Amino acid sequence: MRKIVALVSGLVFGAGLVVSDMVNPARVRGFLDLFGGAWDPTLAFVMGGAMAVMIAAWLFVSRRSKSLLGYTLPGQPAGTIDARLIGGAAVFGVGWGLVGLCPGPAIANLFLGGWPVLVFIASMLAGMMAFSLLNRTA
């Protein structure tokens, strides 16, 4: 059952990315191009729509001790804002700004985005593997 839930969630997530056009890096960069004179606010509406649903979901699970299928729910969010968090977010932001792709849209574009998306995904996975190796030895 967990596997079916994960597959359905992935399908709906991918549908959301393509319906909202967030699969298009040019549109994401149009949002980030705040000072270019033709700012594209679409990404803000996407975040608004997603957060509205997720706020309701968090309120719903806050009154429960287990998920609907009986699994452990995530604990309270950790509160410490450290250099690793901010540094990692900043590095991520540089990469996101350069091309306009983050992990979700990159994977959603796997079969439709052609070779540039494949180069990006391979590099992203290599970066994640490098982090995993360095983090283990650190």
Place this chain on the structure above:
Amino acid sequence: MNFVLNDALAGLAGGALIGLAAAILLLGNGRIAGISGILGALVNTSLPATWKENALFVAGLAAAPVAYAAVVAKPDIDITTSIPLLIAAGVLVGIGSRLGSGCTSGHGVCGMSRLSPRSIAATLTFMAVAIAIVTAMRLFMA
């Protein structure tokens, strides 16, 4: 500003679907739909017990746009063809999202909606940095 009502409505509808997807994973499996976390666990040195469900989530994420393209319309994917830029951006997104414990989905959608201080700080940081990068590229590379 370039406001197009149909784009905003499509954005809201697509965003609601993204929220629904994250809600399905949370209410069903008790998990946070952070794409970088799900992907990172698949390329980790030690594979977690949940790797099969992670792989199925990724398969669904990649398959849905193919179905959309076949039934509705093929989306425009307007992306740079500069190989050095693609490699640099991919590596930075990969390392940064793992170092910072999340990306646009985990911190942006899932964390901000529960008012996690870490997620709010991370989202403000990567938004500000990405805006600075796009602005710098407009100024110096145009």
